[in-house]
Amino acid sequence: MGLIQAILGICETQPLNNEVWQVKEKKALIDLEKASALKGNSAVYLKGKGLAKPILVIHTGDEYRAYTNRCKHMGRKIDLVPGENKLRCCSLGHSEYDLDGKILKGPAKESINKYKVRTKDGLLIIDL
Numbered sequence: 786m787g788l789i790q791a792i793l794g795i796c797e798t799q800p801l802n803n804e805v806w807q808v809k810e811k812k813a814l815i816d817l818e819k820a821s822a823l824k825g826n827s828a829v830y831l832k833g834k835g836l837a838k839p840i841l842v843i844h845t846g847d848e849y850r851a852y853t854n855r856c857k858h859m860g861r862k863i864d865l866v867p868g869e870n871k872l873r874c875c876s877l878g879h880s881e882y883d884l885d886g887k888i889l890k891g892p893a894k895e896s897i898n899k900y901k902v903r904t905k906d907g908l909l910i911i912d913l
């Protein structure tokens with residue numbers, strides 16, 4: 786990541802196509818067949834549609850995980866670090882979190898919220 790990107794807090798992670806997810810009854814639902822950006826070691830984020838906070842969704846191995854996409858230092862967005870099984874804030878502080886959302890290092894002092902997720906009938910269901 787470049788210095789300018791870090792200063793501005795710009796992440797690599799892109800938003801998930803709005804047509805393949807929805808919010809319903811306190812759950813975010815992602816159509817996994819259509820969510821091609823969420824395959825392999827990858828990450829996307831969800832924002833809007835009434836969500837109280839943006840959500841980072843990752844796929845590593847066979848597992849999906851979801852977190853509040855706000856660093857606990859100053860609220861910048863977070864990326865998955867490819868191949869390292871950890872998450873990193875996009876700001877200059879670069880706080881790092883493990884895949885359970887626990888803080889590893891950096892200026893952030895708290896862990897990020899990890900949502901309960903499950904798959905059912907081709908959907909990834911995130912309990913909000």
Ligand code: FES
Nearest residue numbers: 856858859874878
């Ligand atoms: S906002 Fe994440 S380290 Fe500063």
